Amino acid sequence: MAEKVTIATVARRARVSRQTVSNVLNAPHIVREETRERVREAISALGYRANQAARQMRTGRSRLIAVRIEPTRDGVNGSVLDRFLHGLTEAAEAAGYRVMLYTAPDSRSEIGAYDSLLGAYDLDAFVLTGTEHDDARAAWLTERNVPFVTFGRPWDDPAQTRSLGRAAVPSPHPWVDVNGADGVAQATRRLLDTGHRRIGFVGWPTGSGVGDDRRSGWADTLRSAGLDPTGLDRAAPDGFAQGEAAARDLLAGAEPPTAIVCASDSLALGALQAVPGPGDSAAGSDHRSPVAVTGFDDTPVAQAIGLTSVSQPLAQAAACCVDLLADVLDGGRRGGPVGSRRSDPAAGGPGQVLLRPSLVVRQSG
Amino acid sequence: MAEKVTIATVARRARVSRQTVSNVLNAPHIVREETRERVREAISALGYRANQAARQMRTGRSRLIAVRIEPTRDGVNGSVLDRFLHGLTEAAEAAGYRVMLYTAPDSRSEIGAYDSLLGAYDLDAFVLTGTEHDDARAAWLTERNVPFVTFGRPWDDPAQTRSLGRAAVPSPHPWVDVNGADGVAQATRRLLDTGHRRIGFVGWPTGSGVGDDRRSGWADTLRSAGLDPTGLDRAAPDGFAQGEAAARDLLAGAEPPTAIVCASDSLALGALQAVPGPGDSAAGSDHRSPVAVTGFDDTPVAQAIGLTSVSQPLAQAAACCVDLLADVLDGGRRGGPVGSRRSDPAAGGPGQVLLRPSLVVRQSG
DNA sequence: TTGTATGCGTTATCAA
């Protein structure tokens, strides 16, 4: 066990005061070049590393970012969080932060978790995933002035908010999101381009921001192509079996769609079971399904079975989250090589980034 | 922003000294009951929570456990880490610890990460996943007396270790693992029970501890049933395409197997593509594949497509990891309601837990 | 530009 090397050790070795060492660390520009070099040399020679606990006690900042790890929901989409987390950890490290995990069975208890986490650990910020309508978590954190960023837009219903009277409009907060409507539109447009005219949609029931957004991408694309989406969509909770049932229902109609766009890979996987497979067709080993199916999230399942799917730039989204947090935490005096990612440079408010997903075309569509 | 409530605030309110408050927190038994109650009341009335940073500075312990989040490897198996992480976070919270994430592109740089993490954050312990032969990370941590537990057995080659001379035998460390051989044996035995006699195996090339372990479960089971496994196994790196190729090769033989056991869901998914599907058979909609295929890990993919697979008790494994760490960190004076999980109570060494996986039977086999 | 003194909130040592 090596001797503990503190700022005093470094100071002795570099024959300066502790304060000078501290200055080299926190405000290098005010130290004379020669001294600075000597101190730096001592630092690396001794392998000195600042003690976070002591620093935190003094500054009140922990350089810790908390993010909730959810229980794997339906399973198929679980890896999305996984990839996001990895990106987040990597980006945080680069910015000098660390990621701390916490769990909560639901949003209500999540707020309770904030309280104890903040009390004990002086967390610098939170990353919230999966925003809901009028998210109570965002409100709680805003109210207490706790920095946070959400991966997911705030899906506040403007009408409802307005009806609350007063200035109930939630103050804007930094967020990063992926344009789901755009992704679904890409998928739909590609189907149109390849000749499909009757394109169905299987998505989640109305009410979830994410789901409604994705559905609109499909409907709007059809409309701008002069097609009527009416009757061509089905609502189903996320899940394999639900997707299969919805697709079956869609295909049972008088004029069944020749392609189905789904709001998730889980639904798409189910839908794939419902469409007549290549084996049932007369032709031999043509792997192309007569009914094209596309999913959303480009999960490992999609990669494995050759499902065309919309891929979210998760690593980039995570990096944006960290950037936005760093903007707030480090007082905007960052500005490294990351480039400006603000989607709306005109607005003076907090950064809000909407990323564009990409379509990964595979055999299924 | 509520006033900062420290141990001094509590002391004032309870009209005791700060030390007494500290005692109530850390050594309740030495405080008179009446005083203790008064202090406890003040604590909850004020909503006091101990400041981790200050505590850490004094005790040198952070109550932080670090675990590496790997980049999603081949994808399909990614969710395993996800579920393990969730279990770990939950168990750690219950034991009063927190989980901190870090990344590293490979094992070599992972050791570098230890160094800086330990220097800056005074981490209490590490959880290592995916142990390798003669794991350098374990050696490094052992040498520096850093507490850690591995999820995965140490796969040290006894012969090689011995040949190094000296006492090169690595000192044992706490580990938790799932008995892969047992899991594959369960799958194989079930196939035998359902009448299969020619059962193939598709696994990873010899050399990986995990892979060899799983293969042995298959081979041993066949042998104890009086069958000869020779020629019935194929080695392939993990992956969908690799699994398909290996299975195809296996099925191309003169006497092709009627069932294939795979070392992973990725391989199994590939193998499924290689076997004649139900659609190719004469009979109608019998969903049962003529060639049974089983996977390993019970990933979401398996759940979605109905692949029989071996399921690891990840939440339990994670809980065991935390228990073992707590044993070390809290000096063995734990012993809550978790029950003794030591697999070898006779050995005085560090706890080592081998858990039994379970077979999830679905349509594919 | 560099050095000195002080305090962050907690726990450990020791005396009362």
Next chain:
DNA sequence: TTGATAACGCATACAA
């Protein structure tokens, strides 16, 4: 059983 005092490592106001 309780209370006073010191110390953990760092950063900051202030003096030199």
